Amino acid sequence: MKRALVCGAGGFIGGHLVNRLKSEGYWVRGVDLKYNEYGNGNADDFVIGDLTDPVVCKQVVEGGFDEVYQLAADMGGAGYIFTGENDAAVMHNSALCNLHxxxxxxxxxxxxxxxxxxxCMYPEYNQLDPENPKCSEESAYPAAPDSEYGWEKLFSERLYLTYQRNLGITVKVARFHNIFGPQGTWKGGKEKAPAAICRKVIEAEDGGTIEIWGDGKQTRSFLYVDECVEGVRRLMESDFSGPVNIGSEEMISINDFAKMIAEISGKKITIKNIPGPQGVRGRNSDNALIQEKLGWAPSQSLREGITKTYQWISEQASKEVEELV
Ligand code: NAD
Ligand code: GDD
Incomplete structure (x- = not known):
């Protein structure tokens, strides 16, 4: 039986990855600062521990593991990583988790x-035109990420690759593009646009208004979590190290995305664009390299994934209301 250690197993993608590895027959140990609040990440063994501490890192990897998945990071959506207020915590915590x-x-x-x-590690200068962003893997340099979160990711990518070159450990690096889905953070300040907009639509009256940060013309692509995990597993099984994009090529403006979610809800919703943290003007995955190296790329439509996500957030919001009554 193969043994895997999932770091960040109490989080969104880590929780889904634990489920996937279990379904493939792995023995899995998870580690995180917290348990997964939505019941994902049911590993064979779960350690509550702080991976910024080298002693904890040494202990959790004891027992022999075929594979380690390092997803632990101090992260969040635009409201967390683009305000500037969390820069020191993001760089310090995530870099230490990776180093140790x-x-x-x-x-x-x-x-x-x-x-x-x-x-977020891609240079801002290639993401100024919302209609035509460039995020092909080789366009990473000269480096100019627009956030400290992106700089830490770039540093850590390079760190992992040095260990492969000098110390013989096989390394796989993926660049995720805005992953969403059920069991993801949907409130509290760290949520990303898909969950935040679903929540705002759910909370709005039929005929009501929701607030969207920026002019709404900024673009993104969003990848459903099951396809993210599929990409991770395929990369692990391949003979390619990356870095490689794991994202969707279905780019959409944020206002059009909000309109899509309003349509799914069946409510009539007006969008009010307000100032807020925005990040780059445009971003889209470029899937040429993943297609070439893995013979696979994500293909699920955004509408399909966001419909399932809307449903799940709707259930969570109803549960909260029931608990208050
Ligand atoms: P998440 O916040 O849900 O999961 C990260 C987990 O790491 C959290 O459960 C957190 O408690 C844990 N963690 C943080 N610091 C820790 C520490 N010191 N010790 C132990 N655990 C610690 O985020 P996610 O969306 O599941 O993202 C997983 C990884 O993928 C992260 O590295 C993130 O930067 C990366 N990523 C995610 C996205 C996305 O859109 N979700 C996009 C790009 C990259
Ligand atoms: N979070 C959020 N909440 N974003 C909103 C909202 C809102 O209510 N309204 C509009 N937006 C806009 C943001 O201003 C931003 O321009 C866009 O929606 C996307 O925001 P996020 O989904 O929060 O983040 P991101 O795409 O800029 O960055 C995310 O993806 C990266 C990978 O592609 C983050 O999750 C990063 O941590 C991640 O690495």
Missing amino acids: MLHAAQQAGVKKIFYSSSA
């Missing part, structure tokens, strides 16, 4: 480690 966990895995003789980088 990678080192502990290499020292313990782990053969293969996965690292979750982000599209």
Whole structure:
């Protein structure tokens, strides 16, 4: 039986990844600061621990693991990473998790480690035109990410690749592009646009108004979590190290995305664009490299994934109301 360690198993993607590995027959240990609040991440063994501590990293990797998945990070949507207020925490916490966990895995003789980088590491100068952003893997340099979160991701990508070059551990690096789906953060300040807009529509009256940050003409693509996990597993099984985009090529403006979610709700909703943290003007995945190297790329439509996500957030919001009554 293969053994995997999932770091960040109490989080959104980590929780889904644990489920996937279990369904493939792996023995899985999860580690996180917290348990997954939505019941995902039911690993065979779950350690509550802080991966900024090298002692914890050394302990959790004991027992022999074939694969380590390092997803633990201090992260959130635009309201968390673009305000500037969390920059020190993001860089300090995430860099320490990466430095110590990678080192502990290499020292313990782990053969293969996965690292979750982000599209936020791409240079801002290629993402100024919302209709024509460039995020092909080779366009990463000269580096100019628009956030400290992106700079930490870029540093850590390079860190992992040095361990592969100098110390022999096989490394896999993926650059995720805005992943969404059920069991993701949908309130509290760290939520990303898909969950935030679903929640705002759910909370609005029929005929009501929702607030959208920026002029709504900024563009993004969003990838459903099951396809993200599929991409991670395919990358792990391949002989390609990356870095490679794992994202959707279905780009949409944020206002059009809000209109799509309003349509799914069946409510008549007016959009009010207000000032707020925005990040880059345009971003879209470029899937040429993943298609070439893995013979696969995500294909599910945004509408399909966001319909399932809307449904799930709607259920969570109803549960909260019931608990208050
Ligand atoms: P998440 O916040 O749901 O999960 C991250 C988990 O890491 C959290 O449960 C958190 O408690 C844990 N963590 C943070 N600091 C820790 C520490 N010191 N010790 C132990 N655990 C710690 O985020 P997610 O959406 O599941 O993202 C997973 C990974 O993918 C992250 O590295 C993130 O930067 C990356 N990523 C995500 C997206 C996305 O759209 N979700 C996009 C690009 C990259
Ligand atoms: N979060 C949020 N909430 N965003 C909103 C809202 C809202 O209520 N209204 C409009 N937006 C806009 C933001 O201003 C931004 O321009 C866009 O929607 C997308 O915001 P997010 O989904 O929060 O983040 P992002 O796409 O800029 O960055 C995310 O994706 C990266 C990978 O592609 C983040 O999750 C990063 O952590 C991640 O690495």
